[in-house]
Each structure stands twice: as structure tokens, then as C-alpha cells.
Amino acid sequence: MGLARTVVISRLEPAMLSALSPAGVDLDLDLTFLTQGRDPVSPATLLPQLALMARSSTRVFAYDVDGAGNVVVPGSALKDPMGYTLELYQRREAENPADPPVAIGLLAKGTLLLKGAAYGELSPLGPINIPVTVGPAGPVGPRGPQGFQGIQGEPGPANVLTVGGVTTGAPGSAAVAIITGVAPNQTISFVLPRGDVGAQGIQGIQGIQGGIGPMGPAGADSTVPGPVGPQGEPGEPNVLTVGTVTTGAPGSPAEVNITGASPDQTISFVIPEGETGDTGPQGIQGGVGPMGPPGADSTVPGPVGPMGPAGADSTVPGPQGPQGDPGLDAINLLSGTVDPAAGTGVVGDFYVNLTTGSLFGPKAATGTIWPVVKLTTYWS
Secondary structure (H helix, E strand, O other): OOOOEEEEEEOOOOOOOOOOOOOOOEEEEEEEEEEEEEOOHHHHOOOEEEEEEEOOOEEEEEEOOOOOOOEEEEEOOOOOOOOEEEEEEEEOOOOOOOOOOEEEEEEEEEEEEEEOOOOOOOOOOOOOOOOOOOOOOOOOOOOOOOOOOOOOOOOOOOOEEEEEEEEEEOOOOEEEEEEEEEEEEEEEEEEEOOOOOOOOOOOOOOOOOOOOOOOOOOOOOOOOOOOOOOOOOOOOOOEEEEEEEEEEEOOOEEEEEEEEOOOEEEEEEEEEOOOOOOOOOOOOOOOOOEEEEOOOOOOOOOOOOOOOOOOOEEEEEOOOOOOOOOOOOOOOOEEEEEOOOOOOOOOOOOEEEOOOOOEEEEOOOOOOOOOOEEEEHHHH
């Protein structure tokens, strides 16, 4: 969790923002934004950015505040013993989306002390300022009546001044004393310049022999071969495994490839195919091979094959066929024990006299006499 700070946004003046951090350690700030009415304000609507300026330099470093109000200043940037100015700006999106946001107002300002070494508002180097647009001043109001003399207050408590950090400054720099806090509890911090280097003293007695130092960097390769080293230990036996055996094109060179590192290696071969030999004698007739896959449908009708055997009767009735053409009138075979009368039957009918065995017909027309065909010979 970072160092928590609250920033109250005011249109009249920027809020105070100060911090104390060890030199060389990341400064992690968690900022909470409030209106003057103490209503929370989302950092995403402000696009805040923290500007950091060292007192001994004119360079300014800027760090974006994320949507949760957190900003981290790397410890590598916090090394100036003179301290830093902190300024927090509100920005807006640029008209060109590819450009960075544009600063439009100063939200807060203050100082950053490193181990107690910093400066106050009245020090020689004050905070940096970025101009902002300010509206015209309003008219001066009428002077109010003078108030009554107030009663004398009680004596305040004695001020307690505590020594804060004491930091060593660069040789020749000015000494700085900073008082922070509000009476009766205040802290005084010092930046004291390092003294000049004194005259060289007399040589001391020789010290004891030091240990062997660390190995230096590798030198350049020698151009003179060194002596032959001793015989090394026997290595592990190599295991050579046959990999792939590939047939190459006729006439191509044979190849043998060994891959991997000892003691586990693989040998692969590429052996060219031999030239085609002379045609051999006719072989014996082979058996009937398996049926091949069906070919594509022919576009020429083949000959009609022989009729196959009749299949078994279907157990499922076939569909109703179309109605046939009207047939010829049926021929009726009539019979009786007497000869037919002229009005019996219709055209084409036959008539048998069951008593005499006579056959009449076919009848030529309605109402005519029947022709007679004698069948007595075949009837008995």
C-alpha cells in the first residue's frame, strides 16, 4: 500500500501536497480527490499527472496518475539531497488523439524531502509554475466596519523543536536548515556541505598480505599453442541408433547423416534407387483380382443383359397403377332349356340349349334370330 494523500480541488488556489521519502526508494502515492464539499472525484475525469523537479536542476520529470489515483516515482530518480518540488496538474485530451493530454490547471503543489533534506516555500528555489488561464479580477467590494478589540488569549504552549534528518551536501554547497510542521510541534532538518579534502597524510606501515582477488576477465586468444594436456578420462560409450532409410532418385549420390550429440546419436541413410533392368520373361497367368471401385457413370447405354430369375413375391403392395383404356364389351354365354327368343341377350352373346345341346350365336343384332351351331356331336 502506498503513502495516502488527499487532494481537495479548489478553483481559488492549489492544495498542499508534500511527502517524506528515503533517498533511492520508490515513492508510492495513493491520491484521493475531493471537491470542496468533500464529494469524491474520479481520477479518470481529471487525467492527473505528477511533475517532479529537483531543486538543484531545471529538469522536470512527469509521472501519470492511474485511474485508481496511484502514482509511483522510481527510486532511481530520488537522489538529489536538495529535495524536490511536487506539482500535480489536471489535464484534458488533446484535439489530435495521437498527441498527449494537455495541462489545464494546477491541482496541488508542495515539496518532497529526502531523509529530511528539502526546502520550504521561502527557500531560494521555489516550486515551478505552469501558467494557467485565469479570468479577470472582479470589482473590489466595500470595506466593512472595523471589529471590536478582542480579549487577550491565553499563553500558548511552548514550542517543541525536534531535529529531523541531517544530510550531507556536495562540497562547497550552501548549508540549509528547514523547519517544517506547525507550532508547538516542529521539526528542523539540516543539509550540511561536505568539507574539503584535507592534505595527504604520511604513509602508513605496510599491511598484511591480502587474499587472492577474484578472477579477472578473459584475455585475448593466444597465438602460440600451449602444451598438450594430460589424457582425459574415458567418455561414455556412444549409442548410435538407426533413424530413417530413404530411397533417393536413380543416379543421385548416397547420403549418410548423423544427428544428435554423443553419447546418443542417430544415423540416417539416403540410398539411390537402382537403374531399371531388362524386361524379364512372361510370368504365369495371375488369378482374378479383387473387384475395383465403381467407375464413373457411362454416357453410352450398354447392351441389355439376360433376364434374371424371378424374385420373391413382395410383401408390400405396390402403388396404384394408372387407369387403363376401356376394354371391349364382354361376351356373355347364356343358357336355358329352350331355344333363345329374339329379344334374349345382346350383340356378341352365345346361348346353349341345355335340353338339345344346340349352341346359338354370336348374336348379330338386337331383336334378330340367333344363328345356330349344332354341338350335338360333342354334347353326348
